[in-house]
Amino acid sequence: MQAAFLRDAIAEQNLFDAFPVCLRMGMAFTLEERQQLNIHGLLPPCFLGQDAQVYTILKNFERLTCDLDRYMLLMSLQDRNEKLFYKVLASDIEKFMPIVYTPTVGLACQQYGLAFRRPRGLFISIHDRGHIATMLKSWPESVIKAIVVTDGERILGLGDLGCYGMGIPVGKLALYTACGGVKPHECLPVMLDVGTDNEELLKDPLYIGLRHKRIRGQAYDDLLDEFMEAVTARYGMNCLIQFEDFANANAFRLLHKYRNKYCTFNDDIQGTASVAVAGLLAALRITKNKLSDHTVLFQGAGEAALGIANLILMAMEKEGLSKDAAIKRIWLVDSKGLVVKGRASLTHEKQRFAHEHGEMKNLEEIVRDIKPSVLIGVAAIGGAFTTQILQDMAALNKHPIIFALSNPTSKAECTAEQCYKYTEGRGIFASGSPFNPVTLPSGKTLYPGQGNNSYVFPGVALGVISCGMRHIDENVFLTTAEVIAQQVTDENLQEGRLYPPLVTIQDVSLKIAVRIAEEAYRNNTASTYPQPKDLEAFIRSQVYSTDYNSFVADSYTWPEEAMKVKL
DSSP states (O other), rough: OOOOHHHHHHHHHTTTGGGGGGGGGGGGGOHHHHHHOTTTTSSSSOOOHHHHHHHHHHHHHHHHOHHHHHHHHHHHHHHHOHHHHHHHHHHHHHHHHHSSTTTTHHHHHHTTHHHOOOOOEEEEGGGGGHHHHHHHTSSSSSSSOOEEEOSSOOOOOSOOOGGGGGHHHHHHHHHHHHHHOGGGGGGGEEEEEEEOOHHHHHHHOOOOOOOOOOTHHHHHHHHHHHHHHHHHHHHHOOOOEOOOOOHHHHHHHHHHTTTTSSSSIIIIIIIIHHHHHHHHHHHHHHHHHHGOOOOOOEBSSSSHHHHHHHHHHHHHHHHHHOHHHHTTTTEEEEETTBTTOOOOOOOOOHTOOBBSSOOOOOOHHHHHHHHSEEEEOOOOOOOOOOHHHHHHHHHHSSOOOOEEEEEGGGGGOOOOHHHHHTTOOEEEESSSSSOOOOTTTOOOEEEEEEEEEEEEEEEEEHHHHHHSSOOOOOHHHHHHHHHHHHHOOOOHHTTTTTSSSSGGGGHHHHHHHHHHHHHHHHHTTTOOOSSSSHHHHHHHHHHHSSSOOOSOOOOOOOOOOGGGOOO
16 A cells, blocks of 8 residues: 555544554654654654564563453454564464463453454354355455354354354464464455354343354355355455364365365364374374374264364375274264264264274273273363373373363363373373473473464465465375474473474474475466475465565655756
């Protein structure tokens, strides 16, 4: 946007807020910029560089004691100075990620009606059918390369939050930029509001969504079909559409329906699978064997569990195990107990991993019977991994692998401290939400690995967008898992980390993006041609910069004789 246009707009409106959020710099405007843009006098006579501004935000952040207040501080910053917001996140991603995403974003979603300040995405309701193409034109940016969409029915482990689920796409796309460098103005959060079955929200006078039960069936499917068609018609077939926090019944169905027609993936199924398998691949360097040597038991059989199970199956096959032999090493437990053949009402996805075995319900008894070496919790049942289960896992294995992946923290199957304590420090632990370091009786301090999907989706998005992939297959997520595991150092493993330190997440995302692009060009699934000679340099050139723009008008002189008129 040209400085003259901004100057005229601000002079006409007499409002500092006339600046688009992506161009605001606060007190970082130079004196010359303030004068040329006609904003001199609207700011204090102080000139703060971006580093000083980051310091100011950090001081304000640290004086707050409530994480929800800290979330509101950061969201307020995002609303008024986008580049500074991402500069702050990048300054200490390990500190800020739990605030802008899990677990604090769950609290924010529950209070989203009170937290809502300004539009950060599109709200499309079931009553807008037939007009979605028009609604997309309401969004000010015409070039959109990534969309995160939810219908709010299964927000984290919190259930149906309806329209309040918009906090998830907003937070997810903030991490697209902070961790992957995807340009924020090319991202669009979308909430598909079809109602809610949450009685508390329906009775809440402050609820901001549709006040009726969820619309299902053909009307729901028609809305989704129209949305997908409208998005690709406006933004192109390469526009990445990430499905987020849909209920199990719709998540698998919509993934199978759209995956070969659009550029889309489901993070709860495929992203969770990728980060979990990355942790398992890293853990193999401790157990000193192959993935196909392990027996895996899942507490949970929803979209996360099945996504992980299917990717483990792919990884075992890649190691040389047959599909049938690999399936025999993977067991599921759902709300009705062990998933076995002959049990009534098994979904198609669960049937693949149903075994010939007697029915069992109690998880402690199942662990003793199946004797797993890997125990993965994804059922959002807090405390499901009891003391007895952890002790049994330690008795069965020299290094039991225990992943408590449910979010938020209150839904974790066990804490890091419980895992290390009851496995005598031998357990290999990862969680979905962050846990503090744990000091063992020996004096050794372990830093629990957080199996956060943020290791996956930013790099996947950057790679897919950069090379123009039209469809995203499962190999993308196995490749991503392998890249993440390769970034874990021996020192990380000795400290208990199964994932690279979060401080390196931008580098990890870049490596993921490069590998995805390399394989896309090798497999002829890329559409950005000609193929760049240096893929890494090309992808780096696509990455968002948090540096401020200059708004000083381009000024130069001509030769004096060229400006003289001879009479």
